[in-house]
Amino acid sequence: MERLQKVIAHAGIASRRDAEKMITAGRVKVNGQLVTELGTKVSNDDRVEVDDVPIYKEEPVYFLFYKPTGVITAVSDDRHRPVVTDYFPEVEQRIYPIGRLDYNTSGLLLLTNDGEFANHLMHPRYEINKRYIAKVNGIPNKSDLAQLQKGVVIDGKKTARAKARLLDHNVKKQTAIVELIIHEGRNRQVRKMLETIGYPVDKLKREAYAFLELGNMQPGEWRPLLKKEVNRLLNISQDK
Known part of the structure; x- marks a missing residue:
């Protein structure tokens, strides 16, 4: 037996907190009966519906x-x-x-x-680190990388502090390999951060997520x- 809001969350319908709001708002039924109490528990045999649409309960993978x-x-x-x-x-x-x-x-x-x-x-709020490796046009110096570490403004909002370092560079081709570790997940964030300091990205790869x-x-x-x-x-x- 599991709490109803957890079952809804595991089904990918909403977060557990939002699932609780759905229950108290009268949007959830169990075996055809409206349920508004947060302490309700259900089994795999129970039929759960959100807004009259059945949810599918699967083993998490x-x-x-x-x-x-x-x-x-x-x-x-x-x-x-x-x-x-x-x-x-x-x-x-x-x-x-x-x-x-x-x-x-x-x-x-x-x-x-x-x-x-x-x-x-x-x-x-969980600030899980993601590590990226970028091939950029141009060769960033220490001052450039310091900007990334302090945060730069993209889309009108400053990024959180990051970790940045130069891994390799090619003077003849004027390209460089940069490692950037961030914990945010804004749209095209790494590309925009590097473009903001003047180094457009040619290739980008996420090498690590947390550990x-x-x-x-x-x-x-x-x-x-x-x-x-x-x-x-x-x-x-x-x-x-």
Whole structure:
């Protein structure tokens, strides 16, 4: 038996807090009966409906995926471009990505069917670090990197403090490899940060999410997260 709001959250309908609001607002039924009490518990045999639409209760699954470039971080695309879930044909659960990576950005992406887990990781207050490697045009100096570390203004709002360092550079080609570690997840944030200080991005890859790394994986490959990895991700955010 699990609390009703947790079941709704795991189904990806809403966060647990929003699920509680749905219950108290009279939007949830169990076995055809309206339920407004937050302490209600349900089993796998109970039929749960939100706004008269049945929810599907699945066993939670968690995956680490190496997203290639040229793939949309979505479960469908109206322009028929490749999407990340195309790489999981044998997975029966209705999984979706946690956060996003741009179409032209590759790297580590998490997918799940656990809505509560996804909402937990994406909440800004948990400040989970993501490490990116960017190939940029031009060679940033220490002063340039210091701007990134202090935060720069993109889309009218200053970014949080970041970690930035120069990994390599090519004087002849006037290109450089920059590592940037951020905990925010704003739209095209890394590209915009580097463009703001005058170094447009040629290639971008997310190499790490918290303690998770790609290792020897190749683009398009994925693996299930271990239970201890799932628990550690939750513990990291809860410690904030």
